Amino acid sequence: MPTLIASRPLALLLLLLQPLQFKILRVGLDKSEEEIEQFEDYLEELHSSGPAKPLTKEAFQRCTIIDPERPLIDPDYCTDEMKMKNVHDKFRCVREHFFLQIAYEDLQKICKNLFVPCKNGVKKCHRSRQLVEGVYCNLTRGARMSDCEYESSYRKGHVLITCRWQDDIQEIIPAYVNDIMVLHTDVKGNSLLHNEAQWPF
Numbered sequence: 001m002p003t004l005i006a007s008r009p010l011a012l013l014l015l016l017l018q019p020l021q022f023k024i025l026r027v028g029l030d031k032s033e034e035e036i037e038q039f040e041d042y043l044e045e046l047h048s049s050g051p052a053k054p055l056t057k058e059a060f061q062r063c064t065i066i067d068p069e070r071p072l073i074d075p076d077y078c079t080d081e082m083k084m085k086n087v088h089d090k091f092r093c094v095r096e097h098f099f100l101q102i103a104y105e106d107l108q109k110i111c112k113n114l115f116v117p118c119k120n121g122v123k124k125c126h127r128s129r130q131l132v133e134g135v136y137c138n139l140t141r142g143a144r145m146s147d148c149e150y151e152s153s154y155r156k157g158h159v160l161i162t163c164r165w166q167d168d169i170q171e172i173i174p175a176y177v178n179d180i181m182v183l184h185t186d187v188k189g190n191s192l193l194h195n196e197a198q199w200p201f
């Protein structure tokens, strides 16, 4: 029922936040002072730091492109794959990450599409014309590798990426996956992009 969920963002958010607050409380109860401090520093960093430094072509491929053997609908997908593929920011857990089921060459071609707004509204993303399947990972617990635990959600939609120039190979390459925008249909059957309201097209 995607339309129902989309129309009740606040209720959904409250539902999501309740178990999270409980988890943070528990972290506070069974960890040492030092660990609590680290966790607080980490939370602060989450809210203040910009995007992590760009990955090389090889690193991006390793961290982002899905190997076919594992089913995408698996609640442990992210927690396992983030470890397997060694996705972290100087050994700190990254807050969110996308894995994409797409050939790297096809992802790279998206860099040639026109600029469109990213999910924060800044117009520096490129959007795929085709639908791409993937998994969205959202950090639920942990601060440092390998304690990072993630919620995994299967997504199929138009992928939004940023691209950059890599000087040594003289190529424009995907730099960062910003979102997989899931298509919903409204009451009249027209397809809508989720969070379209925020989009200054």
Ligand SMILES: *[C@@H]1O[C@H](CO)[C@@H](O)[C@H](O)[C@H]1NC(C)=O
Residues within 6 Å of the ligand: 016, 020, 138, 139, 140
């Ligand atoms: C990711 O998790 C945070 C809480 O950790 C939640 O507030 C947020 O809505 C989640 N994002 C998505 C897109 O599910």
